[in-house]
Amino acid sequence: MPLPLYLLALAVFAMGTSEFMLAGLLPDIALDLDVTVATAGALTSAFAVGMVVGAPLVAALARDWPRRAALLVFVLVFAAAHVVGAVTTNFPTLFATRVVAALANAGFLAVALTAAATLVAPDRKGRALAVLLSGTTVATVAGVPGGAVLGTWLGWRAAFWAVAALCLPAALGILKGIPAGRAGDGAATGRPALRAELARLARPRLVLAMLLGALVNAATFGSLTFLAPVVTDRAGLGELWISGALVLFGAGSFLGVTVAGRLSDRRPGTVLAAGGPLMLVGWPALAMLADEPVALFVLVFVQGALSFALGGTLITRVLYEAAEAPTMAGSYAMAALNVGAAVGPVVAAATLGTEAGNLGPFWASGVLVAVALLLAFPSRAGRVIA
Numbered sequence: 001m002p003l004p005l006y007l008l009a010l011a012v013f014a015m016g017t018s019e020f021m022l023a024g025l026l027p028d029i030a031l032d033l034d035v036t037v038a039t040a041g042a043l044t045s046a047f048a049v050g051m052v053v054g055a056p057l058v059a060a061l062a063r064d065w066p067r068r069a070a071l072l073v074f075v076l077v078f079a080a081a082h083v084v085g086a087v088t089t090n091f092p093t094l095f096a097t098r099v100v101a102a103l104a105n106a107g108f109l110a111v112a113l114t115a116a117a118t119l120v121a122p123d124r125k126g127r128a129l130a131v132l133l134s135g136t137t138v139a140t141v142a143g144v145p146g147g148a149v150l151g152t153w154l155g156w157r158a159a160f161w162a163v164a165a166l167c168l169p170a171a172l173g174i175l176k177g178i179p180a181g182r183a184g185d186g187a188a189t190g191r192p193a194l195r196a197e198l199a200r201l202a203r204p205r206l207v208l209a210m211l212l213g214a215l216v217n218a219a220t221f222g223s224l225t226f227l228a229p230v231v232t233d234r235a236g237l238g239e240l241w242i243s244g245a246l247v248l249f250g251a252g253s254f255l256g257v258t259v260a261g262r263l264s265d266r267r268p269g270t271v272l273a274a275g276g277p278l279m280l281v282g283w284p285a286l287a288m289l290a291d292e293p294v295a296l297f298v299l300v301f302v303q304g305a306l307s308f309a310l311g312g313t314l315i316t317r318v319l320y321e322a323a324e325a326p327t328m329a330g331s332y333a334m335a336a337l338n339v340g341a342a343v344g345p346v347v348a349a350a351t352l353g354t355e356a357g358n359l360g361p362f363w364a365s366g367v368l369v370a371v372a373l374l375l376a377f378p379s380r381a382g383r384v385i386a
Contacts, residue, residue, distance in 0.1 A: 050102025130261020252304025
């Protein structure tokens with residue numbers, strides 16, 4: 001894989017760390033800015049909504065920019081938003097910086113997904129995507145726990161400064177290593193009009209790939225969001241073990257996206273046929289074995305691997321199906337991922353008041369995966385992943 005891919009992955013690592021680290025910083029932010037924890041929680045929602053809206057919107061605005069310039073602007077705006085967030089003393093400003101950061105993140109990922117696909121041979125998009133997404137998975141393994149520790153030792157503002165600092169070598173790498181082509185396929189001539197690219201959204205195979213990716217990601221984030229109370233209440237472990245569970249999930253996701261990246265170009269159907277049923281069984285198994293710490297941690301690792309293997313494969317199919325929309329393909333993939341990330345926790349939260357209690361999210365995730373498999377397998381449209 002070319003070096004520029006790893007430079008893009010470094011920026012994705014910084015952005016992934018920022019997206020997930022707030023879970024461990026919200027109490028300190030609320031105390032420092034004199035708001036409730038529930039109000040501080042709106043920072044997470046602001047980021048998610050900004051990602052969903054920003055992916056197609058910012059990608060459309062940046063489609064005529066040179067690719068290197070677009071990536072550089074997005075990563076620098078992202079860094080600047082964290083600098084402002086680190087020094088602000090009022091909540092509305094911090095809220096605004098999260099929206100700006102989300103828009104920059106969405107734009108960066110939309111362009112980076114397309115750029116990654118153009119840096120390799122046409123039949124190696126899956127492996128390129130695996131390298132890029134490894135930035136996110138490594139963030140869950142190292143960046144998020146590291147941000148939480150840094151916030152505990154030096155305060156939440158230090159975590160924001162650290163994310164901003166990580167963006168600087170990524171920006172330098174982009175400047176030196178990314179070809180200065182257009183944000184799309186690198187050729188100004190023959191590039192389809194925006195209306196033609198948007199028309200690709202009506203293609204059933206693309207819609208199905210996006211829907212399946214959103215469902216799998218909804219299952220993943222629905223359970224991951226509410227994993228902490230399961231570790232402490234059901235398994236009876238101390239709060240320190242929450243970080244351990246998250247690290248295991250991240251390690252599994254890194255393994256899953258790496259292995260699937262080698263299969264998703266030539267044998268995507270195999271990944272879904274093998275991983276889908278296992279993932280379907282895994283979520284209810286977590287609900288039934290949550291009071292056994294060893295089983296809980298093993299299944300968290302396995303579900304992390306399966307979630308990112310299936311999710312990464314489906315997003316690769318989005319890129320293939322949207323190949324005739326070179327400047328918008330990445331935004332379609334990001335929109336699908338973030339719709340799932342936004343909807344999953346809402347669906348999971350609705351189960352907390354039921355008899356299932358804090359195990360409800362696992363059952364909800366199982367239902368979401370079941371729906372995805374029902375859509376993929378019985379109909380001929382399921383060939384979208386073949």
